[in-house]
Amino acid sequence: MVSGISLKELAAELNLAPSTVSRALNDSYEISAVTKKRVLSMAEKLNYHPNPFARSLRENKSKTIAVIIPERINTFFAQVIDGIETITQEHGYHLLVYCTHEDVEKEKKIVSLLLNGRADAIVMSVSSQTSDICHLQRLHDRGLPILFFDRICSEIPTTKFITNDYQITLEATRHLIQQGSKRPAFLMLSEDISITKERHRGFLAALKEARIEHNPIFSKVCCQNETTNVEILRELLNGPNKPDGILASVEKLALACYQAAKKENVRIPEDLKIISFSNMGIAGLLNPSLTTISQPACSIGEECAKILIKKLTKPNQPDLPNEVVILPSKITIRASTLAE
Amino acid sequence: MVSGISLKELAAELNLAPSTVSRALNDSYEISAVTKKRVLSMAEKLNYHPNPFARSLRENKSKTIAVIIPERINTFFAQVIDGIETITQEHGYHLLVYCTHEDVEKEKKIVSLLLNGRADAIVMSVSSQTSDICHLQRLHDRGLPILFFDRICSEIPTTKFITNDYQITLEATRHLIQQGSKRPAFLMLSEDISITKERHRGFLAALKEARIEHNPIFSKVCCQNETTNVEILRELLNGPNKPDGILASVEKLALACYQAAKKENVRIPEDLKIISFSNMGIAGLLNPSLTTISQPACSIGEECAKILIKKLTKPNQPDLPNEVVILPSKITIRASTLAE
């Protein structure tokens, strides 16, 4: 009983042909106003709901968009999805959400699930492990509109949304230096992904600008595991040549840094100043409050969705243009980077 | 070109009937091993992927589960979905995720979208505004398996997953009192939803046990708006009869409380002790670190998924039993409730 009445049965009830009922429900010009009324009210009365799969099969589209993110417990990604949803929902689209947990193998599996047309398009941010991208290439080759944000894949010619990673990291590092940091360090999850490269470039540019010689071991690649990261950072903070400033390219590394500093009795910001990419609403409530670079996550989601909706709903749309759209981030200065 | 080759075309390529190919792909006993090999390898070669909508139409099931939550930017809900996904993904199910933003009207719209069988089942946590539940009743009447967690709807006879709200709040309040709070207050989002009632009951029981007379204005109903909540709490913390302890039934109210305390120069924990339901990983990094009641979110998600998968995959399963499954929460004591 889970599937209700069908269009055929509705038509039988009305003594009309299924084609007529279909057209009436779709408000076709070929159907008279009176018949439309009749059909509509009977449909209402019998609680008719069109079967989405029959429709998808016939029309070869699913009214569904897939979203793939590396982690769910992350304010940034949650905000992006919120942004996507606000737009797509207005147009009757549904969201399939998948999480890779930063695991490229899981990413491949998920992507292969989408080769069959279950979704009309894909919005994604690749995992930090993703360097080989042939699974993404296959998606694109198949003609499926795919759109990247934040962790983009530059090899695929499509639209990508990012923030001004280079510029904002440059400014953030300047701030760090200006507040007294002589030996800033850069924390990252992986050397491969797009944003890390750009952010690292901005970081190095600021050092060069300030004529600070960069110690390569201060460009630290961390991992997925929380406790391991804390260990790595304890070691870093305790080394013979300790950094006195941290730029964390992702939120979780800043938090690991807080943990490590606590255990090593390193005072923030006195001994160590920290600034981090993060969209946490409660950065201001941390101890000490965390200076952040926050991305316009919601806007990113909305812009992604808008461009996608346009592509999917207007007829004869060209492929998504191969361009990188940049939405600027914002630095919010808090206690963690304040000079003494 | 987005949709690849069809089963028919694949069959033609093999000089076989579509039915044979279908059976071969589904590993039917009626097909010889050699033919299976032939079919499989040709399918691989031609990159065949079965059309999910044709299959859904034929089999009357979508291999899709809908998840409805009140907010995405919330560690608890994110963890629950992670838990659900780990189980459902193993069985080839996809997740449609919807967010109501605590808006019952949006909840109704989303629910009505699911009346057409797009999803095989629903896992949800109702919005804080939800008191009239006839939209949920309609879903259940239609025979769609529906399953609640955390914010449950007791009127619908199905399985619900919650934590030991009463007991754990009782213990949490005891802790608050034991640490010296003479006038504890209880913060909630709505009086209507299930968890609030249970948690409030546990709170009051602890007061009674300690022979503390409860001032009704200390049972504070807050709202969705962050800044309004901060105002409400500033007023509360500044009133003639101020509370010296807070039990926040949801995370966001504890955070608003931190904000309010900051602005009113109320010291935590000296002047005000705070304990809150929260699954934030960084509760320990707040200033001061926050004592939390954390729910087994991931387990809740997994258990939801397991029971659902069983119902959906085994033949002739009975309806989901009308019972409430309780998974215990855990109190983690931190600085925000420490006695001086």
Next chain:
DNA sequence: TATAAATTCGAAAACGTTTGCGTATTTTCT
């Protein structure tokens, strides 16, 4: 060796839509 049984496959219907085309009726025009 004749027959029963097992094995392997094909033809066709069905799931619930949408849509191209045909047709009957009504309206409009000359």
Next chain:
DNA sequence: AGAAAATACGCAAACGTTTTCGAATTTATA
């Protein structure tokens, strides 16, 4: 009034699967 055009609707095919039923071939049994 007759022809042309507009209106309103029905028939049937198609989308890509799965599955029932039947049939053909091969193997085993008596």
